[in-house]
Amino acid sequence: MQIRPILAALRRHRLATLLIAMEIALACAVLCNACFLVVQRWKLIQINSGVDESALAVLTVNGFDPSQAADLNARMLTGLRTIPGMQSVTLINQVPFGTQAGAAGISHDPGSFKNTIGVVDFVLGGPGTYQALGLKLVEGRLPQADDYRPATNFAPPDAQVLVSRALADHAWPGESPLGKDFWCDKLHFRVMGVVDHLARAHPHDWGTQATEWTVFTPTLPGGSLAGTYLLRADPHDLPRVLHNARDAVAKIAPDVVLDQENSQTVSDLRTTYFESDRIMINLLLGVIVTLLGVTALGIVGLASFWVQQRRRQIGIRRAIGATRGDILRYFQIENFLIVSGGIVLGMALAFGLNLLLMQHYELPRLPVHYLPIGALTLWGLGQLAVLGPALRAAAVPPVVATRSV
Amino acid sequence: MFGYYLDLALRSLRRNKALTVLMVLAIALGIGASMTTLTVLHVLSGDPLPGRSDTLYYPQIDPRDDSGQMPGEEPPEQVTLIDGLNLLHAKRADRQALMTGGYVPVQSDSAVVDPFYVEARFTTADFFPMFGAPFRYGRGWNAFDDETRARDVVINGELNGRLFGGADSVGRTLRIADTRFRIVGVLDDWAPNPHFYDLNTGSFGRTEQVFVPLQTAMGLKLERHGSNDCWGKGAGGVGRIYPGESCVWLQFWVQLDSAAKVAAYEQFLVHYSQEQKALGRFVRPPNVRLRNVMQWLAHEKVVPDDVRLQTGLAFGFLLVCLVNTIGLMLAKFMRRAADLGVRRALGASKRSLFAQLLVESGVVGIVGGVGGLLLAGLGLWAVRQRPSSYAALAHLDGSMLLVTFALALGSTLVAGMLPAWRACQVPPALQLKSN
Numbered sequence: 001m002q003i004r005p006i007l008a009a010l011r012r013h014r015l016a017t018l019l020i021a022m023e024i025a026l027a028c029a030v031l032c033n034a035c036f037l038v039v040q041r042w043k044l045i046q047i048n049s050g051v052d053e054s055a056l057a058v059l060t061v062n063g064f065d066p067s068q069a070a071d072l073n074a075r076m077l078t079g080l081r082t083i084p085g086m087q088s089v090t091l092i093n094q095v096p097f098g099t100q101a102g103a104a105g106i107s108h109d110p111g112s113f114k115n116t117i118g119v120v121d122f123v124l125g126g127p128g129t130y131q132a133l134g135l136k137l138v139e140g141r142l143p144q145a146d147d148y149r150p151a152t153n154f155a156p157p158d159a160q161v162l163v164s165r166a167l168a169d170h171a172w173p174g175e176s177p178l179g180k181d182f183w184c185d186k187l188h189f190r191v192m193g194v195v196d197h198l199a200r201a202h203p204h205d206w207g208t209q210a211t212e213w214t215v216f217t218p219t220l221p222g223g224s225l226a227g228t229y230l231l232r233a234d235p236h237d238l239p240r241v242l243h244n245a246r247d248a249v250a251k252i253a254p255d256v257v258l259d260q261e262n263s264q265t266v267s268d269l270r271t272t273y274f275e276s277d278r279i280m281i282n283l284l285l286g287v288i289v290t291l292l293g294v295t296a297l298g299i300v301g302l303a304s305f306w307v308q309q310r311r312r313q314i315g316i317r318r319a320i321g322a323t324r325g326d327i328l329r330y331f332q333i334e335n336f337l338i339v340s341g342g343i344v345l346g347m348a349l350a351f352g353l354n355l356l357l358m359q360h361y362e363l364p365r366l367p368v369h370y371l372p373i374g375a376l377t378l379w380g381l382g383q384l385a386v387l388g389p390a391l392r393a394a395a396v397p398p399v400v401a402t403r404s405v
Numbered sequence: 406m407f408g409y410y411l412d413l414a415l416r417s418l419r420r421n422k423a424l425t426v427l428m429v430l431a432i433a434l435g436i437g438a439s440m441t442t443l444t445v446l447h448v449l450s451g452d453p454l455p456g457r458s459d460t461l462y463y464p465q466i467d468p469r470d471d472s473g474q475m476p477g478e479e480p481p482e483q484v485t486l487i488d489g490l491n492l493l494h495a496k497r498a499d500r501q502a503l504m505t506g507g508y509v510p511v512q513s514d515s516a517v518v519d520p521f522y523v524e525a526r527f528t529t530a531d532f533f534p535m536f537g538a539p540f541r542y543g544r545g546w547n548a549f550d551d552e553t554r555a556r557d558v559v560i561n562g563e564l565n566g567r568l569f570g571g572a573d574s575v576g577r578t579l580r581i582a583d584t585r586f587r588i589v590g591v592l593d594d595w596a597p598n599p600h601f602y603d604l605n606t607g608s609f610g611r612t613e614q615v616f617v618p619l620q621t622a623m624g625l626k627l628e629r630h631g632s633n634d635c636w637g638k639g640a641g642g643v644g645r646i647y648p649g650e651s652c653v654w655l656q657f658w659v660q661l662d663s664a665a666k667v668a669a670y671e672q673f674l675v676h677y678s679q680e681q682k683a684l685g686r687f688v689r690p691p692n693v694r695l696r697n698v699m700q701w702l703a704h705e706k707v708v709p710d711d712v713r714l715q716t717g718l719a720f721g722f723l724l725v726c727l728v729n730t731i732g733l734m735l736a737k738f739m740r741r742a743a744d745l746g747v748r749r750a751l752g753a754s755k756r757s758l759f760a761q762l763l764v765e766s767g768v769v770g771i772v773g774g775v776g777g778l779l780l781a782g783l784g785l786w787a788v789r790q791r792p793s794s795y796a797a798l799a800h801l802d803g804s805m806l807l808v809t810f811a812l813a814l815g816s817t818l819v820a821g822m823l824p825a826w827r828a829c830q831v832p833p834a835l836q837l838k839s840n
Contacts (some may be wrong), residue, residue, distance in 0.1 A: 012478065014825055015735060015738070015823070016732065016735055019728060019731055019732040019735065020732060022727055022728050022729045023732065026721070026724055026725045026728060027725055029721075030718070030721045030725065034718065037714075062508060062628075063522070065629070071430075108695075133779070199778060203565075218465045257510060257520075257521075257522055275791075276711065276791070276793055278709055279791055280715075281716075283715065284718070285717055285723055286673065287438070289718075290434060291722060292724055294431050294434065294725060294726055294729050295725065295729065297427050297431070297729070298431075298728075298729035298732050298733060300730050301424060301732065301736055302733070302735075302736050303425060305736035305737075305739065305740060308740065309739070309740070353721075357714075360710070360713070361710050
């Protein structure tokens with residue numbers, strides 16, 4: 001099949017050709033970027049929190065005087081531990097996907113913010129919290145009894161801590177983080193170990209790089225570590241245990257108020273936290289599917305028009321010896337050429353759109369492999385859309401050539 | 406002539422139903438998606454206090470120490486207690502109010518209902534007249550009550566309904582954290598969106614149920630709810646008591662009725678900063694900002710990024726739909742080249758053919774617009790089912806209705822123009838000859 005006669009024919013239908021190519025180009029640009037956004041969101045939703053989500057719940061109470069913190073903790077721990085099925089009750093200040101309690105900027109130097117590392121989440125945990133969370137140690141050592149220090153401010157003034165691997169890689173790239181010091185203003189911290197994963201309370205708010213910049217700080221209960229409890233139970237038992245625990249608060253501490261919103265299983269918190277991202281993904285997928293549908297229907301419409309317009313010419317070609325396959329291939333190749341033109345333009349547009357998005361949103365550059373995938377999709381779509389009209393063209397009988405209309 | 410064109414258009418559209426449906430559907434989908442997202446954007450970027458917002462200003466000054474100072478840096482987004490009170494007492498603006506958010510347990514005097522927590526605002530007296538908060542019963546307190554730490558409280562209609570069944574509760578008692586307060590006013594339904602005067606407690610769909618004089622609340626150590634930003638000695642002052650001296654945690658708003666007063670107030674802020682520096686409280690050179698409500702909202706970027714992204718996406722989609730429609734119309738008009746040739750040969754001018762074809766695309770636009778409106782209604786309904794804070798606000802108003810039709814009709818007419826022009830270029834003789 002020769003391409004030149006096809007090009008010659010297209011030159012006579014410049015406007016229509018241009019329109020299809022433009023539609024393909026726009027579709028290509030939107031498609032590549034929308035798919036990229038979907039993948040980005042999907043990655044975010046799939047974040048590994050590093051904790052045993054299905055076995056954990058958080059229970060928060062407020063409305064107590066700071067001076068009663070120690071007494072309240074003692075009553076709550078004892079009271080909640082008597083609930084059947086409860087594996088452990090420990091103190092924590094925040095859990096992944098819950099309310100953020102302690103985000104603060106840290107730096108390599110004391111007292112100044114010149115040599116900064118970034119803003120991290122301080123996860124304060126009482127004795128047993130590390131084990132309850134189910135964190136995985138990859139380097140260093142676990143907190144011992146004397147590592148737990150009292151915190152009057154938002155963190156202990158001088159503490160041995162565990163950092164997430166993501167934070168260690170960011171703060172000390174290529175070095176062992178063990179024994180390294182860092183400061184939050186005048187509070188001093190030394191790294192004693194590294195955990196595989198530990199997500200911050202609001203991973204989405206801090207950009208894709210910083211979703212796991214967390215510092216697990218062993219802290220003695222009391223002071224600022226009070227009122228928020230980490231419950232652990234068998235995943236099947238957890239909803240009932242949490243329900244019982246919520247009811248028990250009224251008896252254990254009638255003077256405090258249960259914070260309904262912040263007393264949930266970690267799995268539920270996760271679902272709620274990512275709700276808007278899931279909606280965005282569905283929306284983007286909806287747009288992608290509709291866009292492909294509209295584009296395909298547009299191609300079908302124009303191709304049908306061309307077939308009808310060229311019935312006579314097709315008949316003549318058939319009469320002078322072209323096979324049905326020749327006619328079919330003619331329309332397929334024609335479509336392939338137009339779509340290819342559109343894709344070339346579309347790739348430029350896709351990168352332009354990506355640059356625009358990068359300026360306004362925190363979004364990385366569009367990876368190059370999206371382009372061949374987008375191109376293949378559009379080629380496939382074009383071929384699929386043109387098949388119907390092309391088959392109809394191939395079915396035109398040679399006798400049409402002899403008719404005058 | 407228009408009637409005749411309309412008749413021709415309808416006949417032509419009926420002749421090829423599949424193509425017509427396809428065009429209408431493409432337009433409807435594009436318009437529906439665009440209008441849904443545009444309405445959400447419109448609602449979120451709206452003026453919280455129309456007619457008032459351009460006289461309300463949010464002064465910012467920079468009391469921080471010199472660590473981490475960067476050139477061109479914005480001053481903090483809130484004020485310290487000392488600066489807030491100084492600026493309040495200076496009374497250089499037409500009205501001024503100092504405030505912060507709170508979270509307090511309330512109970513009616515009868516104590517039949519268990520105490521429950523509500524969002525509160527601790528503020529000085531000018532809050533109500535300055536923001537034009539409407540009262541159903543009673544009124545706000547005055548500056549004298551502020552200074553004497555009067556145990557006065559204003560509640561909103563929702564709380565009044567919950568505790569007093571909606572009756573006039575002025576003069577009755579409300580217990581806040583076990584302290585008796587006298588209700589002096591009940592607000593009508595009032596919830597400015599965005600919640601511009603304190604964006605830290607959520608930008609949309611938030612409203613306080615209880616308003617307490619700031620100094621009274623502080624005297625009683627009522628629980629605060631909001632953001633604080635500290636430096637130097639105050640760093641790490643997170644807890645249930647109030648933030649320290651080197652922390653910003655209050656919002657200060659002023660009303661300035663003329664441009665001259667705005668300029669004078671900005672000058673005053675600079676002088677104040679210089680004075681405080683001379684006293685040794687401030688370290689940095691004067692760094693002040695004075696933004697009105699809309700400038701402040703734009704600066705704080707209250708419209709969620711996702712909403713902008715969705716709007717952009719929807720308009721990209723509309724563009725594809727329009728290009729698609731142009732292509733389909735071209736096919737449709739060119740297919741009727743013979744008809745058009747006959748009309749030309751019978752004496753119709755190119756112009757009248759063009760008008761005839763535009764009427765046809767206009768019909769597609771109007772039908773597509775109606776379809777788009779239905780889809781937008783459906784889309785907004787879906788938005789309202791979402792858990793986001795602004796969900797309940799997503800409604801189509803009169804102006805957006807007009808925009809929908811203008812967009813649908815305008816875009817299809819523009820889309821019809823190119824194919825119509827192309828179809829008019831067909832030489833009539835050629836079409837007549839081939840038959």
